[in-house]
Amino acid sequence: MIEAQQLTKRYGEKTAVDRLDFVVKPGTVTGFLGPNGAGKSTTMRMIVGLDAPTAGTVTVNGRPYAEHAAPLQEVGALLEAKSIHPGRSAFDHLMAQAYTHGIPRRRVDEVIDMTGLQSVAKKRAGAFSLGMGQRLGIAAALLGDPATVMLDEPVNGLDPEGVLWIRNLLTGLAADGRTVFVSSHLMSEMALVADHLIVVGRGRLLADTTVRDLVRTAGGDTVTVASEQPARLREVLAGPGVEITGEVGSEELHVTGLTARAIGIRAAEHRIPLFELSARTVSLEQAFMDLTRDAVEYHGTTTVETPGRAA
Amino acid sequence: MSTATATDSAAPAAVRPARPPYKVTGRRVLRSEWAKLWSLRSTWITLGLGLLFLIAFGLISAAHYKSSYDGGHLRPDDANSTALGLSLFGTNFAQLALGVLGVLVTAGEYSTGMIRSTLAAVPRRLPVLWSKAAVFGAVALGVSLVGVFVAFPIVSGIVSGTPAALSFSHAGVVRSLLGAGLYLGLVGVIGTALGALLRSVAGGISVLVASLMLVPGLISLLPTSWQDDISPYLPSSAGEAMFSLTHDATTLSPGAGLLVFLGWTALALAGAAYRLVRTDA
Numbered sequence A: 001m002i003e004a005q006q007l008t009k010r011y012g013e014k015t016a017v018d019r020l021d022f023v024v025k026p027g028t029v030t031g032f033l034g035p036n037g038a039g040k041s042t043t044m045r046m047i048v049g050l051d052a053p054t055a056g057t058v059t060v061n062g063r064p065y066a067e068h069a070a071p072l073q074e075v076g077a078l079l080e081a082k083s084i085h086p087g088r089s090a091f092d093h094l095m096a097q098a099y100t101h102g103i104p105r106r107r108v109d110e111v112i113d114m115t116g117l118q119s120v121a122k123k124r125a126g127a128f129s130l131g132m133g134q135r136l137g138i139a140a141a142l143l144g145d146p147a148t149v150m151l152d153e154p155v156n157g158l159d160p161e162g163v164l165w166i167r168n169l170l171t172g173l174a175a176d177g178r179t180v181f182v183s184s185h186l187m188s189e190m191a192l193v194a195d196h197l198i199v200v201g202r203g204r205l206l207a208d209t210t211v212r213d214l215v216r217t218a219g220g221d222t223v224t225v226a227s228e229q230p231a232r233l234r235e236v237l238a239g240p241g242v243e244i245t246g247e248v249g250s251e252e253l254h255v256t257g258l259t260a261r262a263i264g265i266r267a268a269e270h271r272i273p274l275f276e277l278s279a280r281t282v283s284l285e286q287a288f289m290d291l292t293r294d295a296v297e298y299h300g301t302t303t304v305e306t307p308g309r310a311a
Numbered sequence B: 001m002s003t004a005t006a007t008d009s010a011a012p013a014a015v016r017p018a019r020p021p022y023k024v025t026g027r028r029v030l031r032s033e034w035a036k037l038w039s040l041r042s043t044w045i046t047l048g049l050g051l052l053f054l055i056a057f058g059l060i061s062a063a064h065y066k067s068s069y070d071g072g073h074l075r076p077d078d079a080n081s082t083a084l085g086l087s088l089f090g091t092n093f094a095q096l097a098l099g100v101l102g103v104l105v106t107a108g109e110y111s112t113g114m115i116r117s118t119l120a121a122v123p124r125r126l127p128v129l130w131s132k133a134a135v136f137g138a139v140a141l142g143v144s145l146v147g148v149f150v151a152f153p154i155v156s157g158i159v160s161g162t163p164a165a166l167s168f169s170h171a172g173v174v175r176s177l178l179g180a181g182l183y184l185g186l187v188g189v190i191g192t193a194l195g196a197l198l199r200s201v202a203g204g205i206s207v208l209v210a211s212l213m214l215v216p217g218l219i220s221l222l223p224t225s226w227q228d229d230i231s232p233y234l235p236s237s238a239g240e241a242m243f244s245l246t247h248d249a250t251t252l253s254p255g256a257g258l259l260v261f262l263g264w265t266a267l268a269l270a271g272a273a274y275r276l277v278r279t280d281a
Helices: A040-047 A090-101 A105-114 A130-142 A160-175 A185-193 A211-217 A230-238 A259-271 A284-295 B026-039 B041-071 B074-081 B083-087 B090-113 B114-121 B126-158 B174-197 B202-221 B224-233 B233-243 B254-278
Strands: A002-011 A014-024 A029-033 A055-059 A074-080 A148-152 A180-186 A197-201 A206-209 A222-227 A243-245 A252-256 A274-280
Touching: A002 A040, A002 B114, A014 A040, A014 A055, A014 A206, A014 B224, A029 A040, A029 A160, A029 A185, A029 B074, A040 A055, A040 A148, A040 A180, A074 A130, A074 A180, A074 B114, A090 A105, A090 A130, A130 A148, A148 A160, A148 B090, A160 A180, A160 B074, A180 A185, A180 A259, A185 A222, A185 A284, A197 A211, A197 A284, A206 A211, A206 A284, A211 A284, A230 A252, A230 A259, A243 B090, A252 B026, B026 B041, B026 B126, B041 B074, B041 B083, B041 B090, B041 B126, B083 B174, B090 B114, B090 B126, B090 B174, B090 B202, B126 B174, B126 B254, B174 B202, B174 B233, B174 B254, B202 B224, B202 B233, B224 B233, B233 B254
Parallel strands: A029 A180, A029 A197, A074 A148, A148 A180
Antiparallel strands: A002 A014, A002 A055, A197 A206, A222 A252, A222 A274, A243 A252
């Protein structure tokens, strides 16, 4: 459980994090989304006490991080990759972390196995590829068997197999009842693992919502249906929570609140022939871009409108 | 959109098995810093160099003295040499090696990013600084003592029969050797403090070298009356008082030298502690 209240961080004139309020709950994966420079990393650094908030507070499991007797058992964090000394082996790095808490060597071996680092554990971490470094960071995050796992851009630099591994790891950790907080600037990636989303832009909270609600508010889940008798179809489909729009004289109707399947069945029951029935789901990427358009820190010279860009 | 139900436990398991009783303690942080120090190759190399400087330079200076004496052309500078002074000739070089390694112990964590891991594990921060200073100070002290106590008997063997001859039984010799070890150990501590204070390897080394080697030269530009007041209290002079055999009116006694040098060490540590606690990592 992570709770932020009016969390603020200013660097001189620039406000990196601006009065953020949010709660990250256990048992689900919470995605922390925002364009580059939105304040995600700064927020995470404040959660583990690396940066002190200018104003406001953030607590982990009810207390500021630094006040816990065994901090690594409360939060396991992967911050910017390579929070390691390149001259030290992966095993020695993890062991040094383990010593501070009295974590046994057995647990170090366990996280090495879990992250697939067995074959390189004795090699200097400086020689690791980006993906290996990321795995080492995750091994360190899991070391204390933490109640809250916080990962900053964990899929960066991972190959497809590694990305899949992260997804399964995250959902597995949440299923254990842990709090899982993962940042990303890729909506498509978040959509696959996160249940809950906290969206920020320029340090401000833009949305604290579920994936489904985000799509709905962005005007998604519309079904386009065309028929010879649009007026009659409109009557048949009408009901609570259903919204139907269509131009006069057009055969096409736009329906929200019903699935394509339900519309098709109801039309058949009333013997209304349909010419077209298609669901148009606004992509999450599009919803995210709409939400953060005004908050993007660094605009390219040409605005890319393609919604389907996934890394 | 939820894929969390892929596993068979639909509801989050509220009760998890009893968690192991991990806890951060001062002793464990010390243990961790000890492990960190020895798991880097640079530690072994630099400590080896420090030891080599201490012993080899002592032997070289003794051999040089001996050959000049035998040749009958002893330079005036060498006339007052003692086996102790000759055997501690390497101290100047060893202090560089140990001080630089001390800077690396702390500033190296900032330059590599390791500090984020370190402070995430010990978010109270100060135990990290005390542990690093204590661990490295003790190691530097140990290495230095080995160096001087190995160098002295060999040097005194080389120069036996010359005016420089001295043995362990001579008054003040053991005290001076211990003083030299203590001085080098404290130089290591000052190095760790400067590294933590400046968070930069280059900056830490520059300030270390400047305060131990350059400042004494600059002081000589001051009016003489000022020099006499300031000079004995400089880190380098106070340190030298700790391991000199003879003392006069312009130098501190070994005890006073130790106190002054401890004061400088404490000052550096206090600055490092202040910055560590007050500024973002």
